[in-house]
Amino acid sequence: MTQFATAITKADALKFYEDMLLIRRFEERSAQLYGMGLIGGFCHLYIGQEAVVVGVQSVLTPEDAVITAYRDHGHMLACGMDPKGVMAELTGRAGGVSKGKGGSMHMFSREKNFYGGHGIVGAQVPLGAGLAFAMKYKQSNALSVTYMGDGAAHQGQVYEAFNMASLWKLPALFIIENNQYAMGTSVARSSSVPDLYVRGAGFGIPSKQVDGMDLFKVREAAAEAVAHIRAGKGPYLLEIKTYRYRGHSMSDPGNYRSKDEVEAMKTNHDPIQNFLAIIQKDYTVTESEIEAIETRVKDVMKEVVEFAKSSPEPEVSELYTDILIGE
Amino acid sequence: MSQMITVREALRDAMAEEMRKDPSVFVMGEEVAEYQGAYKVTQGLLQEFGSTRVVDTPITEMGFAGLGVGAGFMGLRPIVEFMTFNFSMQAIDQIINSAAKTLYMSGGQMGCPIVFRGPNGVASRVGAQHSQCYASWYAHCPGLKVIAPYDAEDAKGLLKAAIRDPNPVVFLENELMYGRSFPVPEGDDFVLPIGKAKIMREGSDVTVVSFSKPLDYALQAADIMQEQFGKSVEVINLRTLRPLDTETIIKSLKKTNRLVTVEEGWPYAGIGSEIAAQIMEHAFDYLDAPVLRVTGEDVPMPYAANLEKLALPNTEKVVNALKKVCYV
Incomplete structure (x- = not known):
């Protein structure tokens, strides 16, 4: 048991398990609906990475803002957005959180402080710094969490944002979710250094590498980072090492890595199974409690899929709305 | 005041x-x-x-x-x-x-x-x-x-x-x-509406549409056309480029039946091209001459003083375009 595990209650443990399981089941159903032709275009699944977003979210407050790139379904569920609205956006329906006009990569929620959902690799990082800038400007105690992948870590604007965030001591938590492949290119083939967290040092940003397959470790590191930021000491960078089980997007056959590698991760490092084993042992979580959660998630997903299938397509008039405010 | x-x-x-x-x-x-x-x-x-x-x-x-x-x-x-x-x-x-x-x-x-x-x-x-x-x-x-x-x-x-x-x-x-x-x-509450062009001077024979600094050339050309050729030029300052005040442009065109655009940018897919297209769609039958564009030349801006001058629109180029659409 890690040090931080002691600081969570059994109720917390059950909640984190349920949050991760919901993301996993949501993504599995997304893949199914994609296969059935109900979801179009790009669809990037989060399966395997669940402990990252659930662990980080567990140390945030509702006032904190979250922004990420296009592998965003898990982040939205972790922020408390209605999974029905997210799935209906995937199916391009009027009941989607963007009224069907955004799609998988472009969803937002003012209510839940989720600022997207961005399709341009790395562009969300200056935006996230801007969220933090606004928080500091308004003298709020909130912070922004900006997620990016290991691929985004090579975009120049990421470092422009790091520089300004550190220069102005912005309340910004930057997270590189290193799932080890930027589409089909491994970190070894794209990065001049094996570790990405070291890139914070050049900007005076304290940085750490974390095992992203272990929710307790993610939570502990995130708590430390958040404490640093809330103390007014400026940004913090976490490189969270994780793994995506599926392809980059639905159209990716995944020829750049071996089946054995993927199977080994699934078998030995699954974040949900690992977490379950720990909480069964340390929190005396029972089989019936697990079953109750599984049933609840199953029921939620049934409703979610039903809604996403039955919600109508957007009205034709929606083509010309939401282009400018006040017109 | x-x-x-x-x-x-x-x-x-x-x-x-x-x-x-x-x-x-x-x-x-x-x-x-x-x-x-x-x-x-x-x-x-x-x-x-x-x-x-x-x-x-x-x-x-x-x-x-x-x-x-x-x-x-x-x-x-x-x-x-x-x-x-x-x-x-x-x-x-x-x-x-x-x-x-x-x-x-x-x-x-x-x-x-x-x-x-x-x-x-x-x-x-x-x-x-x-x-x-x-x-x-x-x-x-x-x-x-x-x-x-x-x-x-x-x-x-x-x-x-x-x-x-x-x-x-x-x-x-x-x-x-x-x-x-x-x-x-004077005062701290002078606000202009976005999306509305300004008619800088009224005229009846030909319209010239421009924005930003090149509007200078349009205004000077209007003087010359009046003095030398007795042509009354209506000069429109677009002010906003999106949304474009198509209404003001079309209304003027319907009055003068001739129009020239002036801008510093390149001709290809420029603001003048858009205006010409809008006129084709909304007022084709009112045209007595083709719409002409005066633009920057289709080249990267040269440094040499003589070449830079050639690359830019100027009053003379606007006068020539106005004469052409007025057939004078």
């Missing part, structure tokens, strides 16, 4: 007045604070509003444009100054993909009240990379408003409107106009 002020002062006053009124308005960019503005447009703002609201950035256009957009999503009203719009090409992804499209992609949830402003177009002898008009680039994109003021009245009234607007606005100034003085109504 009006007073004579420079375009530079008009822009500064517009920002200062809006900053006094609304604490969420702030200015950000390279050299805007301690240096007092690379072209002195933000002179005095740091002294009045302090370094929280007048923010010097590193040379990092894509970064600070994106940071401004993020702050705009959060409810602030950033004014992002590009030292010149040439450098906005570094940031154009944030302007279009992040600022302009997010309202639509969020189903109307996530607007961004931001102004991107700075000098656009050709200065003098600064060569190809510092002499380009971005009017048609930005005007092409839904989700943006694009403004190009000519004189101090335009600069003040439209910049105030841009700052108050809840949408992303690209505000294209002209360095060579900064020092020129024009009358501007």
Whole structure:
């Protein structure tokens, strides 16, 4: 048991398990609906990475803002957005959180402080710094969490944002979710250094590498980072090492890595199974409690899929709305 | 009552007045604070509003444009100054993909009240990379408003409107106009409507449509046409490029039946091309001559003084186009 595990209650443990399981089941159903032709275009699944977003979210407050790139379904569920609205956006329906006009990569929620959902690799990082800038400007105690992948870590604007965030001591938590492949290119083939967290040092940003397959470790590191930021000491960078089980997007056959590698991760490092084993042992979580959660998630997903299938397509008039405010 | 002020002062006053009124308005960019503005447009703002609201950035256009957009999503009203719009090409992804499209992609949830402003177009002898008009680039994109003021009245009234607007606005100034003085109504509540052109002078024989500094050539050409050829020229200052005031253009065309556009930008897919297309669609039967475009030449801007002069529109080129459409 890690040090931080002691600081969570059994109720917390059950909640984190349920949050991760919901993301996993949501993504599995997304893949199914994609296969059935109900979801179009790009669809990037989060399966395997669940402990990252659930662990980080567990140390945030509702006032904190979250922004990420296009592998965003898990982040939205972790922020408390209605999974029905997210799935209906995937199916391009009027009941989607963007009224069907955004799609998988472009969803937002003012209510839940989720600022997207961005399709341009790395562009969300200056935006996230801007969220933090606004928080500091308004003298709020909130912070922004900006997620990016290991691929985004090579975009120049990421470092422009790091520089300004550190220069102005912005309340910004930057997270590189290193799932080890930027589409089909491994970190070894794209990065001049094996570790990405070291890139914070050049900007005076304290940085750490974390095992992203272990929710307790993610939570502990995130708590430390958040404490640093809330103390007014400026940004913090976490490189969270994780793994995506599926392809980059639905159209990716995944020829750049071996089946054995993927199977080994699934078998030995699954974040949900690992977490379950720990909480069964340390929190005396029972089989019936697990079953109750599984049933609840199953029921939620049934409703979610039903809604996403039955919600109508957007009205034709929606083509010309939401282009400018006040017109 | 009006007073004579420079375009530079008009822009500064517009920002200062809006900053006094609304604490969420702030200015950000390279050299805007301690240096007092690379072209002195933000002179005095740091002294009045302090370094929280007048923010010097590193040379990092894509970064600070994106940071401004993020702050705009959060409810602030950033004014992002590009030292010149040439450098906005570094940031154009944030302007279009992040600022302009997010309202639509969020189903109307996530607007961004931001102004991107700075000098656009050709200065003098600064060569190809510092002499380009971005009017048609930005005007092409839904989700943006694009403004190009000519004189101090335009600069003040439209910049105030841009700052108050809840949408992303690209505000294209002209360095060579900064020092020129024009009358501007007194008081701190002079605002002009976005999307409305101004008829600078009425005429009945031919219409000339322009914006920003090239409007000078249109006005001078109108004098020459009257004096030398007895032709009465109607001169339209577009003021806003998106949304385009097609109504005013078409109404004038229906009166004069002849039209010339004048801009500094390249001809290919330019503002003049758009106006010509609009006229084809809405007023084809009213044309007594083809619409002609006077534009910058279709070349990167040369440095040599003689070549630079050849590459730009001027009064003579406008007069020639007007004569052509009037068959004189």
